[in-house]
Amino acid sequence: MLTSSIRSVKFAFQSFGRNFWLSIITVSMLVLTLVTINLLLVLQIVASKAVSFAEERIEVSVYFFPAATEDKIKDASGYLRGLPQVRDVQVITADEALSRFKERHAADATILSALDEVGGSPFGPTLVIKAKSASDFPLILDALDNPQFRNDIREKDFSSYEDIVNRIKATTERVQLFGMGLAAVFLLIAILIVFNTVRIALFVHREEIAIMKLVGATNAFIRSPFLIECFLYSLFAVAIVAGIVFPAVAVIDPSMTTFFGGESVGLLSYFQANWYVVFGIQLAALTVINMVSTTLAMRKYLKV
Amino acid sequence: MIHFKNVIKTYPPNIVGIRNVNLHIRPGEFVSIVGQSGTGKSTLAKLMFAEETATSGQIAIGGWDITRISQHDVPLLRRQIGVVFQDFKLLPRKTVFENVAFALEVAGTPSRRIKEIVPQVLKIVNLHDKGDRYPKQLSGGEQQRVVVARSLVHRPKILVADEPTGNLDAIHTHEIIDLLKKINEFGTTVVLVTHNREVVNALKKRVILVDGGEIVSDVEEGRYKI
Numbered sequence: 001m002l003t004s005s006i007r008s009v010k011f012a013f014q015s016f017g018r019n020f021w022l023s024i025i026t027v028s029m030l031v032l033t034l035v036t037i038n039l040l041l042v043l044q045i046v047a048s049k050a051v052s053f054a055e056e057r058i059e060v061s062v063y064f065f066p067a068a069t070e071d072k073i074k075d076a077s078g079y080l081r082g083l084p085q086v087r088d089v090q091v092i093t094a095d096e097a098l099s100r101f102k103e104r105h106a107a108d109a110t111i112l113s114a115l116d117e118v119g120g121s122p123f124g125p126t127l128v129i130k131a132k133s134a135s136d137f138p139l140i141l142d143a144l145d146n147p148q149f150r151n152d153i154r155e156k157d158f159s160s161y162e163d164i165v166n167r168i169k170a171t172t173e174r175v176q177l178f179g180m181g182l183a184a185v186f187l188l189i190a191i192l193i194v195f196n197t198v199r200i201a202l203f204v205h206r207e208e209i210a211i212m213k214l215v216g217a218t219n220a221f222i223r224s225p226f227l228i229e230c231f232l233y234s235l236f237a238v239a240i241v242a243g244i245v246f247p248a249v250a251v252i253d254p255s256m257t258t259f260f261g262g263e264s265v266g267l268l269s270y271f272q273a274n275w276y277v278v279f280g281i282q283l284a285a286l287t288v289i290n291m292v293s294t295t296l297a298m299r300k301y302l303k304v
Numbered sequence: 305m306i307h308f309k310n311v312i313k314t315y316p317p318n319i320v321g322i323r324n325v326n327l328h329i330r331p332g333e334f335v336s337i338v339g340q341s342g343t344g345k346s347t348l349a350k351l352m353f354a355e356e357t358a359t360s361g362q363i364a365i366g367g368w369d370i371t372r373i374s375q376h377d378v379p380l381l382r383r384q385i386g387v388v389f390q391d392f393k394l395l396p397r398k399t400v401f402e403n404v405a406f407a408l409e410v411a412g413t414p415s416r417r418i419k420e421i422v423p424q425v426l427k428i429v430n431l432h433d434k435g436d437r438y439p440k441q442l443s444g445g446e447q448q449r450v451v452v453a454r455s456l457v458h459r460p461k462i463l464v465a466d467e468p469t470g471n472l473d474a475i476h477t478h479e480i481i482d483l484l485k486k487i488n489e490f491g492t493t494v495v496l497v498t499h500n501r502e503v504v505n506a507l508k509k510r511v512i513l514v515d516g517g518e519i520v521s522d523v524e525e526g527r528y529k530i
């Protein structure tokens with residue numbers, strides 16, 4: 001058994017070497033397919049980071065009337081903090097709001113003089129609410145509509161980051177859809193190439209196969225080198241892709257960190273932590289697809 | 305050793321290969337199957353090593369009913385029957401030694417055993433000094449002796465030779481027939497399919513004449529007569 005297995009591996013390597021250029025083309029197509037799939041994975045990681053980056057910046061400012069009492073503000077912030085959708089609530093008192101306004105418009109004498117005309121603080125207290133997800137804001141805003149707070153609230157200001165999030169999500173989905181289509185096309189071409197590579201290998205070896213059958217080789221022994229050869233295609237393709245993806249990610253990662261204001265996207269660390277899962281799944285899937293393709297080619301062109 | 309009972313082989317759409325053949329070849333016999341081209345003698349040989357399957361009837365080899373042999377069992381049968389063809393069927397990129405060893409390799413024989421067996425069979429066919437040559441560096445007779453050596457590595461009980469001298473001149477034909485006789489003397493049953501009159505007449509062994517897919521005569525120590 002062991003002897004036969006070693007011989008099958010030897011025959012597979014021989015076939016790979018004897019049909020070198022054909023093997024190179026097959027592996028290249030598989031590499032293209034896997035590169036596309038890995039690009040999709042990178043895109044997925046970057047997009048989810050972009051979404052969470054934007055979502056972190058979405059906030060709702062709830063402006064209370066200046067007459068609103070401190071207790072009311074405490075109640076409202078306590079109530080909001082109790083909601084599972086709320087990530088953070090920041091309380092800005094009327095005085096803080098005034099000083100911030102003055103700071104922001106320090107260079108604008110007209111506004112400052114107008115403020116002096118009004119006398120005292122025209123601002124009420126403000127609650128700045130951050131949600132766990134952009135989609136949670138409608139629910140949070142609805143929650144503030146309850147009679148306990150409704151009459152004290154002057155205005156709710158919902159920053160327009162939600163549009164950005166939605167646009168990122170929509171663009172990502174479109175790119176992913178295109179990428180999946182591209183990967184499917186590459187995969188189909190790869191399957192056809194593997195199918196034809198095996199057919200050519202069978203044609204090249206037809207004399208050898210006939211003699212093998214004649215001298216008592218089992219069907220499994222005849223088939224196994226072709227199946228091993230397909231595994232070799234998959235293995236080489238995944239190894240080459242890993243060799244491309246790691247340096248590429250290492251180069252991209254710092255630029256991405258800069259883009260997201262110093263916050264790491266974690267691309268490189270993701271691949272470092274999950275390389276065996278990511279490439280293991282790709283190897284397993286590619287091997288299964290190639291073996292199915294090979295078995296079909298053998299069934300049709302090798303009557304064993 | 306070899307039993308054919310009412311064996312019929314037809315090919316689509318309705319071409320008769322052999323019809324109603326009854327045959328018994330005993331262990332250790334040397335049998336020549338003769339007849340003109342296209343009379344069914346090669347079909348008869350192919351049925352013996354399951355290259356073809358019978359349309360009806362029964363075939364047994366060494367007590368093993370191979371009439372409906374499964375694909376799984378065909379390799380086991382072929383390791384017990386040596387086969388020699390007219391067109392040699394040698395691998396051109398392998399040396400003589402490697403060609404002979406190939407039959408053992410595909411059967412999973414350990415390399416150590418292969419290194420013991422191959423020189424022995426090459427010595428039987430008198431090619432022990434040409435193990436590292438390639439087929440194209442050999443004469444037709446030598447190539448056929450390599451094929452005989454390859455067919456012997458499994459120590460088969462039966463050797464089927466289908467027109468083994470068809471591509472050879474008189475001298476090489478004589479060499480191959482002598483070799484087959486020698487193998488037969490070691491106890492192997494030899495079935496020789498041929499249309500070579502001189503060979504058959506010189507052998508003075510059992511002759512089965514096939515014509516129109518039927519056995520028309522079966523004579524001990526026969527001669528080639530059509």
